[in-house]
Amino acid sequence: SNVAVYWGQGYNQDRLSHFCQESTLDIIILGFINVFPEAVGDWPGSNFGNQCDGTVYEGTELLEGCHQIWEDIPSCKAMGKTVLLSLGGEGATTGVLDHETALGFPRPFQNNTIDGFDFDVESDGGHGYGSMITRFREHYASYPEENFYISGAPQCEIPDAQLGYAIDHAAFDFIWVQFYNTPSCSAASYFDLTDGFNFDAWVAVVLSSANPSAKLYIGLPADPTSAYYLTEDQVTELVGKYMLLYPDTFGGIMLWEATAADNNVDAQGLTYTEQMKEVLYY
Numbered sequence: 001s002n003v004a005v006y007w008g009q010g011y012n013q014d015r016l017s018h019f020c021q022e023s024t025l026d027i028i029i030l031g032f033i034n035v036f037p038e039a040v041g042d043w044p045g046s047n048f049g050n051q052c053d054g055t056v057y058e059g060t061e062l063l064e065g066c067h068q069i070w071e072d073i074p075s076c077k078a079m080g081k082t083v084l085l086s087l088g089g090e091g092a093t094t095g096v097l098d099h100e101t102a103l104g105f106p107r108p109f110q111n112n113t114i115d116g117f118d119f120d121v122e123s124d125g126g127h128g129y130g131s132m133i134t135r136f137r138e139h140y141a142s143y144p145e146e147n148f149y150i151s152g153a154p155q156c157e158i159p160d161a162q163l164g165y166a167i168d169h170a171a172f173d174f175i176w177v178q179f180y181n182t183p184s185c186s187a188a189s190y191f192d193l194t195d196g197f198n199f200d201a202w203v204a205v206v207l208s209s210a211n212p213s214a215k216l217y218i219g220l221p222a223d224p225t226s227a228y229y230l231t232e233d234q235v236t237e238l239v240g241k242y243m244l245l246y247p248d249t250f251g252g253i254m255l256w257e258a259t260a261a262d263n264n265v266d267a268q269g270l271t272y273t274e275q276m277k278e279v280l281y282y
């Protein structure tokens, strides 16, 4: 099973190549394309924290000076990483992506080196995401020799207000549930009296979704100051239980996010990511 991390919004974050060199990481999700086109023909916008030079394509919010990222993606893939580009993120302008706008979402990702797209839609979700993912699948089909992926980061309440429809009607490869940010179903609630952690119910969602063989990941915060943070021992107990309960559907652990995980070092000098890898291969 895999460790997936979000990268692009970390405090004083290192360039992508630094994380590509970490053997513990399998999937790196670049965040974010955080402005969606309001209408067909509009351009999306992007934000990668401290990583780009601030210049945008004329008249858009789309960053054009992300040289380090575009330089690092090919080498990241050469090191065996799966690199996905995430659409959305906290506070993103995701607009009501209707069917037409969804199909018209321009793909200004000048290079085609990314392995797929992640949907981290946290507000204003429309039903366009199902159409958009179906359209992505049609594009993917014209490159049968390539492996392209679609992933999603729903909140843990079921059905997820933004992605629930898309998960039921369009094929995802990975679903990393944000078992944080929502008290009622967080992984942390497994350890308190409420015990609302709902991985079992999420397995049922996947098995009745458009792609029952999608892999389901446990999403966790990597920052020890986060309200929903789990200690290494708590992750060992929780993940140890669910990875054995659902060996076919359990895909691994997703962390928000890469820099926080790097900076979170335990008494043995292991980063949080290395601790997660130990849990998965325990």
Ligand SMILES: CNC(=O)NC(=N)Nc1ccccc1
Pocket (backbone or CB within 6 Å): 006, 089, 090, 120, 122, 153, 178, 181, 221, 226, 256
């Ligand atoms: C995968 N997407 C996220 O994790 N989005 C998000 N809103 N993350 C977040 C986690 C902790 C504090 C603030 C934001």
